[in-house]
Amino acid sequence: MEYERRKDTVIARVTGELDHCSAPAVRRELDRLIGDPSVRRLVLDLSGMTFMDSSGIGVILGRYREMRARGGRVAVRSMNPHVEKIFFLSGMNQVIDII
Amino acid sequence: MEPINQMKLEFVSVPENEGFARVAVSAFAVQLNPTLDVLADIKTAVSEAVTNAIVHGYGERKGTVTVSAALRPDGVLEISVHDRGRGIDDIPRAMQPFFTTQPEKERSGMGFSVMQTFMDDVQVESAPGEGTTVRMKKRLRGN
Numbered sequence: 001m002e003y004e005r006r007k008d009t010v011i012a013r014v015t016g017e018l019d020h021c022s023a024p025a026v027r028r029e030l031d032r033l034i035g036d037p038s039v040r041r042l043v044l045d046l047s048g049m050t051f052m053d054s055s056g057i058g059v060i061l062g063r064y065r066e067m068r069a070r071g072g073r074v075a076v077r078s079m080n081p082h083v084e085k086i087f088f089l090s091g092m093n094q095v096i097d098i099i
Numbered sequence: 100m101e102p103i104n105q106m107k108l109e110f111v112s113v114p115e116n117e118g119f120a121r122v123a124v125s126a127f128a129v130q131l132n133p134t135l136d137v138l139a140d141i142k143t144a145v146s147e148a149v150t151n152a153i154v155h156g157y158g159e160r161k162g163t164v165t166v167s168a169a170l171r172p173d174g175v176l177e178i179s180v181h182d183r184g185r186g187i188d189d190i191p192r193a194m195q196p197f198f199t200t201q202p203e204k205e206r207s208g209m210g211f212s213v214m215q216t217f218m219d220d221v222q223v224e225s226a227p228g229e230g231t232t233v234r235m236k237k238r239l240r241g242n
Binding site: 017019020021023027051053054055057058059061062081082085086089090 | 117142146154212
């Protein structure tokens with residue numbers, strides 16, 4: 001997974017398909033990236049994501065809970081219309097910033 | 100209504116087959132020239148139903164998941180996802196948004212909500228110990 005660190009922000013580029021099969025690996029990688037407690041903001045760049053189902057909701061909300069516990073935030077950017085549909089259906093837009 | 104075409108897949112209940120199943124059904128549906136948005140809806144709904152069969156139907160053990168699809172002359176795609184796993188005790192409860200039996204595994208509990216949102220009709224038949232069948236319909240063309 002490509003990522004970039006800017007001060008207290010990690011920008012992670014999640015690519016390909018995010019389903020129940022790929023979720024454990026994506027979860028592990030994101031947890032590694034936010035493992036440093038000085039990270040206060042996680043930005044998920046979804047421009048390269050080609051498919052997501054409700055397993056992706058679990059992965060994103062799980063990272064949201066982790067970041068919220070340390071007073072941090074999660075944001076997403078560059079969702080395709082399909083991913084956006086899942087995003088709004090789950091209500092994630094109420095707790096996760098869209099930038 | 101007699102289908103104009105139909106298909107049936109059987110595969111082992113491993114997560115690697117989730118992608119296989121949704122792509123196969125999507126490829127089958129292409130013959131009626133649906134939009135990319137409709138294909139994405141179908142792929143997502145199939146992915147949810149197959150994941151449920153693998154995760155909740157069979158859990159740690161392996162079993163067979165059967166996916167059938169039929170194209171009706173009126174332009175409706177019918178999909179069935181069947182497992183012979185543990186079944187669902189309380190179907191209305193299982194279909195409630197955000198209901199999950201596995202919150203510790205970060206399951207969102209949105210699988211049935213996604214199926215109901217993305218398909219025109221979703222019916223669930225299940226009995227404890229006998230497995231589950233999810234039947235879905237999506238209109239691909241016509242009215």
